[in-house]
Ligand SMILES: Nc1ncnc2c1ncn2[C@@H]1O[C@H](COP(=O)(O)OP(=O)(O)OP(=O)(O)O)[C@@H](O)[C@H]1O
């Protein structure tokens with residue numbers, strides 16, 4: 001059997017004259033957990049719905065397992081989808097909601113009962129089977145929606161921001177349950193989310209979508225440690241990476257010396273294998289946790305907002321040039337609000353991007 | 362204000378302002394409902410009371426009568442024309458209520474498939490007849506079905522072999538009035554059902570499609586149960602409306618031929634305004650009122666039980 005769970009080849013989607021998906025290739029291995037992230041309106045839901053068969057595909061092909069399902073009906077694709085709105089049938093009980101697909105397929109009563117009971121047991125819904133969806137809490141509704149998918153035993157589970165209607169605490173709990181569910185069922189799952197933490201914790205592979213393209217895909221930490229462009233660097237990680245303008249002052253044997261625009265005394269030696277020519281404008285990216293306070297020279301940040309989270313704090317401020325800058329503090333509680341701090345980045349951890357936003361390595 | 366102890370001042374004030382606010386709210390509420398209550402009392406409550414009172418007297422249309430107790434009702438129970446009329450009413454209900462609902466549902470389902478402007482246009486076309494006054498509606502249909510010149514006569518001739526003076530034929534008259542009525546009032550039902558259909562979230566159909574439902578199953582397992590409250594509302598409104606049949610009969614056939622289209626309101630009209638029997642006409646009105654209440658409550662209960670299953 002093919003080890004590919006879901007395979008997309010130059011998939012495109014147009015709504016009338018508007019191109020929303022402009023040629024997406026992706027491979028999700030069988031049994032893996034893939035997550036789509038990207039800014040609002042970038043086409044995550046559209047792509048998911050195309051895999052489900054709820055939107056027609058304008059170009060390219062979609063394979064599930066080794067079947068070409070590009071033009072197959074939703075029901076014939078072997079996928080189940082969990083909607084953001086849950087889409088539970090309000091007139092049916094929890095049991096009947098979960099049994100719906102089996103009833104349509106005219107399965108024997110005993111089998112229906114057994115499968116629904118099994119799914120209900122996994123999701124701790126056994127006590128609620130006789131209730132209508134309107135009598136359930138948000139988290140329980142969410143579980144029913146997942147249960148409806150489980151009962152169908154699909155090859156691929158699709159989730160469109162399934163947790164976004166839940167409160168923070170429940171979201172954490174459901175996130176863990178989803179991870180467990182994935183381990184237990186071993187099915188391929190594709191998950192759309194806005195939430196950094198959900199993406200980082202659940203995913204085997206993250207696909208970062210923007211402007212109708214996959215910007216980068218890979219394991220969560222790979223994207224974090226080695227983003228291939230400025231967009232991905234800024235999108236993955238919370239709070240997001242700081243970007244400052246700079247120019248290449250000199251090319252050294254190991255890399256470059258970068259001079260920050262408007263900060264004469266801030267220059268860093270950065271190791272690069274393909275250094276750009278002297279004088280090239282570049283952008284430097286530094287994560288908040290790689291900036292440390294120093295007594296010497298460095299970047300002078302005027303702190304205007306301090307987010308104290310207990311264990312860590314995030315100091316938001318601006319450079320003299322007006323560029324925003326966030327740095328992280330661990331353990332200490334300084335009350336830096338209103339002060340000017342000098343921070344120094346870990347030169348090993350500075351990312352360099354060219355004017356187009358592509359990573360220079 | 363008399364001096365108060367500083368300690369209980371805030372409490373007292375809170376209490377005062379609370380009762381003040383209640384008073385103000387009550388006054389505003391009274392003021393707002395007053396016009397309606399006034400109109401309701403003068404144009405509905407009082408006439409209703411008058412009809413009830415009149416039905417126990419032998420009063421003419423204008424002027425006082427004398428108390429006759431239940432005599433009008435007793436007479437009505439022995440009135441053969443009343444039973445004919447009542448029967449015709451039920452026959453008409455049979456011909457209109459369910460057919461019009463089914464037709465409206467089919468129209469609503471197809472119109473809801475259309476998009477944007479087109480949907481609005483088609484909906485307007487179906488709604489247009491509802492806007493017309495009954496006299497215009499009956500005029501149009503009287504023309505179209507005219508024995509000699511009506512453009513629909515060739516159609517009738519094609520089916521039956523000869524032209525039929527439909528409003529003068531005892532078999533044709535009620536079904537034809539039913540056709541006219543359905544054509545006239547259907548748009549409103551379509552509108553109600555469209556509103557109901559729009560209330561069903563699209564993602565339920567998507568979920569059903571993923572669950573493997575055919576279009577037929579999607580209708581019976583999603584649309585029908587979720588639309589049922591609106592359908593039963595339409596059925597009930599139609600039942601009440603069609604039991605009050607008068608205008609179309611009066612204008613198209615005047616109750617004829619051989620009383621085949623004579624209905625209860627027709628009889629009431631004749632007793633009151635042509636024979637000057639105000640008391641007797643009031644009794645007819647009362648009985649019709651009771652019939653409508655009983656039948657519609659019965660139907661509504663039946664529909665609710667049907668919906669819950
Ligand atoms: N039926 C449609 N007709 C026309 N344009 C559409 C349609 N559905 C989506 N779009 C457009 O496609 C783009 C992508 O929409 P999509 O819903 O996939 O975004 P998304 O990434 O899921 O955003 P979000 O994170 O806010 O849910 C949007 O710009 C939207 O306006």
Ligand SMILES: [Mg+2]
Pocket residue numbers: 044045046
């Ligand atoms: Mg979306």
